[in-house]
Amino acid sequence: MSAPAIAAQLVVSDLSVEIAGQRGVVRPVDGVSFTVAPGEAVGLVGESGSGKSMTLKAILGVLPPEAKVTAGNVVLDGTDLTGLSNSRLNKVRGRRIAMIFQEPMSALNPVMRVGNQIAEGPRVHLGMSRAQSVRRALELMRRVGIPDPERRFRAFPHEFSGGMRQRVMIAIALSSDPELILCDEPTTALDVTIQDQILRLLAQLCRESGTSLVFVTHDLPVVAQICHQVAVMYAGRIVERGTVSKVFRSPLHPYTLGLLRSAPDVDQPGQSLVPIPGSPPSLLSPPSGCRFHPRCKFAEEDCKVSDPPLRLLDAGRSTACLHYERCLDEMGADA
Amino acid sequence: MTAQPLLEATGVEVSFSVGSPLAGRLRGVQHVLHAVDGVDLTVHRGEALALVGESGSGKSTFARALVGIERPKRGQIKLDGKVLPARRSRADQRRIQMVFQDPYSSLNPRLTVGGTLHELLRVHRVVPRGEVESRARELLRLVGLDEGAVNAYPRQFSGGQRQRVAIARAIALRPELLVADEPVSALDVSVQATILNLLEELRADLGLTLLFISHNLAVVRHLCDRVAVMYLGRIIEVAPTEALFRDPRHPYTAGLLAAIPRMTPGDSGEAPAVRGDPPSPLRLPTGCRFRTRCPMAQQICAEQDPALAESPEDPGHSAACHFAWTTQTANATEAV
Numbered sequence: 001m002s003a004p005a006i007a008a009q010l011v012v013s014d015l016s017v018e019i020a021g022q023r024g025v026v027r028p029v030d031g032v033s034f035t036v037a038p039g040e041a042v043g044l045v046g047e048s049g050s051g052k053s054m055t056l057k058a059i060l061g062v063l064p065p066e067a068k069v070t071a072g073n074v075v076l077d078g079t080d081l082t083g084l085s086n087s088r089l090n091k092v093r094g095r096r097i098a099m100i101f102q103e104p105m106s107a108l109n110p111v112m113r114v115g116n117q118i119a120e121g122p123r124v125h126l127g128m129s130r131a132q133s134v135r136r137a138l139e140l141m142r143r144v145g146i147p148d149p150e151r152r153f154r155a156f157p158h159e160f161s162g163g164m165r166q167r168v169m170i171a172i173a174l175s176s177d178p179e180l181i182l183c184d185e186p187t188t189a190l191d192v193t194i195q196d197q198i199l200r201l202l203a204q205l206c207r208e209s210g211t212s213l214v215f216v217t218h219d220l221p222v223v224a225q226i227c228h229q230v231a232v233m234y235a236g237r238i239v240e241r242g243t244v245s246k247v248f249r250s251p252l253h254p255y256t257l258g259l260l261r262s263a264p265d266v267d268q269p270g271q272s273l274v275p276i277p278g279s280p281p282s283l284l285s286p287p288s289g290c291r292f293h294p295r296c297k298f299a300e301e302d303c304k305v306s307d308p309p310l311r312l313l314d315a316g317r318s319t320a321c322l323h324y325e326r327c328l329d330e331m332g333a334d335a
Numbered sequence: 336m337t338a339q340p341l342l343e344a345t346g347v348e349v350s351f352s353v354g355s356p357l358a359g360r361l362r363g364v365q366h367v368l369h370a371v372d373g374v375d376l377t378v379h380r381g382e383a384l385a386l387v388g389e390s391g392s393g394k395s396t397f398a399r400a401l402v403g404i405e406r407p408k409r410g411q412i413k414l415d416g417k418v419l420p421a422r423r424s425r426a427d428q429r430r431i432q433m434v435f436q437d438p439y440s441s442l443n444p445r446l447t448v449g450g451t452l453h454e455l456l457r458v459h460r461v462v463p464r465g466e467v468e469s470r471a472r473e474l475l476r477l478v479g480l481d482e483g484a485v486n487a488y489p490r491q492f493s494g495g496q497r498q499r500v501a502i503a504r505a506i507a508l509r510p511e512l513l514v515a516d517e518p519v520s521a522l523d524v525s526v527q528a529t530i531l532n533l534l535e536e537l538r539a540d541l542g543l544t545l546l547f548i549s550h551n552l553a554v555v556r557h558l559c560d561r562v563a564v565m566y567l568g569r570i571i572e573v574a575p576t577e578a579l580f581r582d583p584r585h586p587y588t589a590g591l592l593a594a595i596p597r598m599t600p601g602d603s604g605e606a607p608a609v610r611g612d613p614p615s616p617l618r619l620p621t622g623c624r625f626r627t628r629c630p631m632a633q634q635i636c637a638e639q640d641p642a643l644a645e646s647p648e649d650p651g652h653s654a655a656c657h658f659a660w661t662t663q664t665a666n667a668t669e670a671v
Contacts, residue, residue: 047523161612191389192550193609196594200607218523221553221596248598262528264557266595269577273557275528279493 010036010059010180010212015072017051017058026283028054030236031072033310036180036229041206041213043223043244045259046233049280052216055233056182059214060099061089077179095125098173102185104165108157114168115141115153121175140171144201163194167201174205181206183215187222199226220263224248232256235281235291238310242317250331252319254296257327290322298326339416341544342378342401342431342512347371347410349393349400353617368616370396372568373410375643378512383538383545385555385576387591388565391616394548397565398514401546402433414511429459432510436517438497442489448475448500449485455507474503477540479533495526499533506537516548531558552595556580561651564588567616567624570643572659574652584646584654587625623657631658 017029029051036042044052057063059074061081073082081092101107109117118137122128128136134153141149144167157165166186173181183202187195203226206213215227223230223244230247232240232255240253251257258276265271278295281287287294293303303322310320321327349371371393378384386394399405401412403423412419419427435441443451452471456462462470472482478499489497498518505513515534519527531554537543549555555562555576562579564572564587572585583589590609611628614620620627626636635657646652646660654660 047525163612192552193389193590193594193607194612195596196609197607199596219596220524221598224598225596245599259524263524264531264553265598266553266556266580267597267599269556269580271557273528273531275532276525279495279526 009038009077010214011075012055012059013072013075015055015058015074016070017054017063017067018070019067021066024284027070028067028236028283029058032233032236032238033072034229034231034238034241036212036214038179039206039210039212040229041203041215041227043227043230044214044216044233045218045220045223045230047218047259047280049235049283050233051236052233053184056099056184056214056216060093060097060182061086062093062099091125094121094178095176096178097180097182098176098178099182099184100166100169100173100186102188104162104169105157107169108165110157112156113154114157114160115149115155118168118171118175121172125176136175137171140175141168143174143205144168144171145197146171161194162190163197166190166194166198170198170202170205174209174211177209178211180212180214183213185217186215188217188219195222202226220248220259221265232259235286236283237291237320238318239292239320240318241310242315246315246317250328252313252317252324252327253292253321254298254327255292257330258295290320298323338380340377341380341415342376343413344374344376344397344401345411345413347374347376347397347400347412348408349396349405350408366617369568369619370616371400371407374565374568374570376563376570376573378544378546380511380544381538381542382561383547383559385559385562386546386548386565387550387552387555387562389550389591389613391567391613392565393568394565395516398433398516398546398548401512402431402514403428404433425459429461429508430510431512431514432505432508434498434501434505434513434515434518436520438494438501439489441501442497442504444489447486447488448480448503451500451504452485452507455504459508461508470507474507477506477537478503479529493526494522495529498522498530502530502533502537506541506543510543512544512546514546514548517550518547519554520549520551527554534558552592564591567613567619569624569655571625571656572654573643574654578649578652584652584659585625585656586629586631588654590628590630623655625656633657 013033015029015032016027018025018027032055034042044055046052058069069082073080076096115137118140119133122136123133138149138153141152146152146164146167187198190198217223227244230244231238232253234255240247240256247256251260261274262276264273276295281291289304289306290308293299308320308322310318312318350367350369353366353368374397388394396405400407406421414430449471452474453467456467456470471485475482475484480496480499492500519530522530538545547559559576562574562576563570566587572588580592583592593608609628614627622638623636623641626632641655641657643653643655644659
């Protein structure tokens, strides 16, 4: 058993992704910057179309063919991944960065035995012999809580339940001791009791091995459960960033505030739901100035004109709102 | 409760044959999956009753049996005191309507919204012919859509708007019971809130009775008056919403509640709220079906299948656990 790798720091700076379509160029990721400290779990949240999954795919270099990184870079422990050739990148993917997808059934090979899929990484990336890699796979299966690994080793993915398949995905992700695991809605398709098992498992394994985590989800309580830091995305941009406890307790962007107010909190029955008016903008012609201003009740003239960058406030918190104090006033008025 | 319940289901069973029927016939075996396995449920007029459970618990199949999409193998469904026959008259069909999770596949893509509503209103003769047009517009207003929506096709709407159309379609027939199967699960949170608020408004304005099927317990706590929890084809607990969340008596309910991700995570340690996977519905455990995952299972649980029993103190609260009303330990998984 090799010692856990020393976690790297991931630095994403000013990352932009463009897709050229028939009706023009859209930028689903538009100048996104964030960092992940060793052993840290960072949540990327937002609604459909906010660019959170696309950001994840850009980090790993697995964008769909029509999408391209047009600006910015992704630096993993000193290596700029955006500059790497595909063959060099293949040495990083699966080895130093692993990914867990929402739908394990479509991410796993349906005609390969589960155990062999887990053993493949150690053989290819860590140069283990066949026997070593099988031992490693069995041990990983035990670690992720797959009962009776010796027998289940020879099973195929379709013989597993959804939760067990996601455990297999986690075992594969962990198999080469990666520094960073990217998770794209890994528990969204699971039942709540199974989601609870998988979240606890992920948190425990990352704590033990010091692996960093980037966790994409639309589910705020899931972020609260597993992440230390959170970045809120809207229309391709990060609009707010900070520690989970602070951002969720006192949001400094009206979009974050809107998300918190529109989802019922199981611990606050009787609270009324306030939807965010309007709908997200078309990325073909995003609004001028702040992209959220047409839906924002705090919007003023300056919001329509100037496009506010994400700026750092005190205590490691950032917001892209010109009038973020209004959020504080609003939360204060409620309390 | 002395008032006549709106709906009373007793001993409802729905089963499916699974596996290849030909291969089964040749080998002389047939697997039968009891998706709904003896469900009793009462819905009172004007209430919002939640049916919760995980995938495979039978909640959707049961709902489809109520609406008449599935035909129960056993049991009866009474509406307003009268048994609904297996083959329902058009008038009976009108009385229970359903909203589905995915509004795109439940609306006719080739009909405008106006076309869909006009057809319904005419076929079921809900209003005189001359009023069909104005009633359709009124329905759209009720669900918060522009009157211009009459001429649009389903694909021209966003997910939330489409769900509004599906709701307009369902309430067009003035049903006594609206069954909503995961109506907000496919929607983004900000849109989800608008649909939940709409359902609340409609309940208040039209006095709708709502059977709300969901796996999202936060949404259920927000919207519903009572909750029924299903596990592997059975209802294992029924209670008023607050009683259920405050004092769950079935260990599965307790585990389900403990598994909800919270906005302010109390440090709950590494032990999951409920261990293991649900067993295959084709090979159910003997006795209590939850015992294979239950932290408090005893010998009796493997031998006897517990019936849904009312609380001695609170007749509105029932649970199907041998220990529901004898010990205080349904919450044990949380307390440890």
